[in-house]
């Protein structure tokens with residue numbers, strides 16, 4: 311993985327820049343000491359690391375504006391960061407760029423219960439929004455598994471999804487307004503607390519949501535609040551084969567049920583999890599689906615019957631339906647512990663996320679098995695089956711030379727397989743640096759050019775989070791992944807290696 315060459319000129323100005331930034335945010339909120347910068351050198355992808363030039367923690371929108379203006383005037387790059395849980399390297403620092411961390415922008419500014427809107431700062435952890443309004447019987451629906459720690463600003467930048475997004479929609483469906491600071495320090499207000507993007511206005515909020523910190527720094531968000539469903543029950547359904555479980559996913563949606571969540575775990579995940587939950591899964595089980603149904607009590611009872619009948623017809627071996635909240639939580643604990651459980655099976659793992667049409671699940675899962683043989687690396691599967699959002703967990707040992715490269719190539723081949731069956735490179739983790747060089751597999755040159763033009767409209771000097779999302783011509787040439795259409799070589803004047 312390559313990043314733009316750091317500017318030695320900027321690096322040599324570290325202390326002068328630190329002094330200027332301390333004037334803006336206060337001396338203790340600019341971290342220049344090498345040891346203290348270390349915790350920030352990667353995000354959720356620990357395979358990629360870089361030491362940030364400086365870490366800066368502003369406490370208000372005005373401070374964010376002043377920091378960005380200061381950097382803009384001096385040509386200093388800026389990487390925004392929430393909690394650093396990105397799984398695509400979106401918050402990977404730059405050696406010649408400051409890391410602008412939103413941890414101090416962490417207030418729920420206003421809760422407007424009658425209108426079911428909350429205004430929050432970007433550093434508020436996702437779960438804290440629901441906690442702040444739970445006494446009103448309300449919640450914030452999008453629930454990434456990282457919700458205890460990931461911030462709402464990071465969720466907006468990645469358009470995060472989660473277990474309940476199958477029924478309720480992803481982050482973009484729950485954002486009504488955004489306040490954004492451009493790289494110049496100018497302030498932009500998009501949408502509104504009540505209307506979202508208004509009629510006749512370009513949907514810039516849609517553009518911003520999922521823009522991975524490339525267009526501006528989000529400093530305030532108006533989120534939609536929803537009533538907490540009256541009842542939620544989960545059905546655990548075990549199947550004798552991966553194929554049967556996958557077919558059941560399509561069959562459930564096919565009868566017109568949209569579960570609140572529909573998750574898949576394979577045998578390897580179940581074996582790993584059973585150690586942590588001290589419960590064995592039936593030996594005949596090769597795959598397990600967890601299907602959550604919510605709504606009124608009458609509605610949920612009826613849906614439980616429908617889904618149970620479908621699962622039996624699709625060859626489910628065993629069904630367990632939660633009857634109490636405690637049981638529901640216990641059944642879900644297997645899914646919630648899945649990633650930590652797999653972490654105990656191998657020194658390192660690499661998790662990527664492509665999304666495919668549901669009816670292609672068996673085909674792509676078979677391809678994964680073949681790729682595992684090809685690369686000689688083990689893998690496990692635990693993913694949001696209802697919306698076809700795959701999360702293959704590829705196991706490797708970073709201490710073994712060449713293993714990381716093999717894991718990366720395995721992950722890339724899975725993503726290409728997703729695109730080849732009509733899917734997309736990312737369901738919720740974003741492109742970042744991880745999938746950057748695969749963009750040419752999904753998008754044409756025209757698509758990419760238009761996306762780059764949009765980036766230029768917001769940040770013509772490319773100071774905000776550069777090196778992410780867009781493949782560079784240099785990199786494509788070096789890695790042989792360049793996509794040439796109709797023999798027309800782009801950037802023909804750039805030397806190729």
Ligand SMILES: Cc1cc2nc3c(=O)[nH]c(=O)nc-3n(C[C@H](O)[C@H](O)[C@H](O)COP(=O)(O)OP(=O)(O)OC[C@H]3O[C@@H](n4cnc5c(N)ncnc54)[C@H](O)[C@@H]3O)c2cc1C
Pocket residue numbers: 353354389390391392393394395396397399400401412432453454455456459460461462463464465466467468469470471472473522523524526527528529649738739775
């Ligand atoms: C265990 C685990 C489970 C996860 N489960 C899920 C899941 O179920 N669903 C899902 O979607 N993701 C999941 N993720 C990925 C990750 O949590 C999400 O992408 C999350 O939205 C990132 O939030 P963050 O605060 O950590 O952002 P960061 O990682 O700090 O940053 C992510 C991106 O957002 C940008 N950014 C951050 N704040 C701002 C801001 N204020 N303005 C502009 N840009 C900003 C950064 O530059 C970067 O590009 C998981 C991660 C982990 C580690």
